[in-house]
């Protein structure tokens with residue numbers, strides 16, 4: 001492992017916040033994890049950092065940042081119609097997507113181009129274009145920080161929900177995920193419930209293949225989302241709110257074009273992006289922070305923004321959306 005003192009975190013968060021960590025511990029091998037827990041994490045405040053694409057650093061971090069970077073994709077099991085992969089936490093998510101395309105494995109192609117590392121994917125149950133990672137996760141391996149003991153959690157034990165899991169609840173900041181096991185299909189199967197994706201495929205007159213679906217997802221994303229390498233951002237800043245049916249019906253009277261989906265546990269899931277846009281925030285800027293011109297749900301660092309400026313934009317958005325719709329938006333991004 002490598003230890004850095006007073007380390008600049010700017011290259012490690014896609015929002016591009018220039019903050020410093022007292023200590024920064026790069027974990028290069030899985031067997032360094034338990035040593036890191038014993039020798040560093042128990043003694044001071046800590047945070048486990050993957051690719052930093054769902055993290056907003058709000059100030060300098062007076063503690064240790066543990067950053068697992070060990071990579072590897074291993075085939076553990078193969079039958080006529082499925083393959084089980086054990087993937088190391090530090091593997092970039094996009095590498096796994098490319099591996100699956102190359103080996104014709106179906107299940108995660110709609111999650112193309114989501115930034116970050118594999119170890120973070122189960123934490124918020126990443127999702128896009130009708131697919132959530134929970135549908136392919138078989139189990140998750142890691143270490144509990146309080147006890148230092150290794151664990152293996154089955155899919156059910158991960159308690160996946162919408163942008164949620166046990167890693168954001170009972171185990172929040174209390175574990176280091178070392179490996180994620182995925183079960184992928186060798187049989188040709190696609191999830192095409194998202195209209196924009198089917199439309200893009202039809203328009204391009206492309207046959208259904210893993211490569212084409214993945215390329216279409218990437219194209220749609222590129223047209224909507226800013227590239228963090230150019231404009232700092234953390235993807236969707238807020239969760240899509242779920243409201244009771246009665247509230248949705250009342251809102252419809254005033255806003256007949258409100259986008260809504262049936263929420264799994266009842267009620268209606270609204271589009272946070274649409275609410276923010278209706279509240280007048282699309283493409284708006286306060287100082288060096290604001291929202292993206294093509295997608296109001298994405299807060300951006302227009303260059304040199306401080307955490308305070310980003311939080312000020314978020315606070316104003318929450319207030320304005322609340323005033324207009326009586327809905328309190330909840331942040332999706334992890335604030336540290």
Ligand SMILES: Cc1cc2nc3c(=O)[nH]c(=O)nc-3n(C[C@H](O)[C@H](O)[C@H](O)COP(=O)(O)OP(=O)(O)OC[C@H]3O[C@@H](n4cnc5c(N)ncnc54)[C@H](O)[C@@H]3O)c2cc1C
Pocket residue numbers: 014047048049050051052053054055068089114115116117118119120121123124125126127128167173175176177178225226227228233234235236334
């Ligand atoms: C442009 C853009 C587009 C995005 N699009 C999507 C999208 O379509 N769908 C979606 O779901 N998300 C999306 N995101 C959010 C983000 O990419 C995902 O949440 C991703 O999984 C975060 O990975 P990361 O490694 O960067 O996480 P980080 O920000 O480093 O960490 C996220 C959380 O996971 C924890 N964590 C990280 N590694 C470990 C580990 N090894 N063990 C235990 N805990 C760990 C952290 O402590 C933190 O709580 C987008 C972000 C950006 C910037």
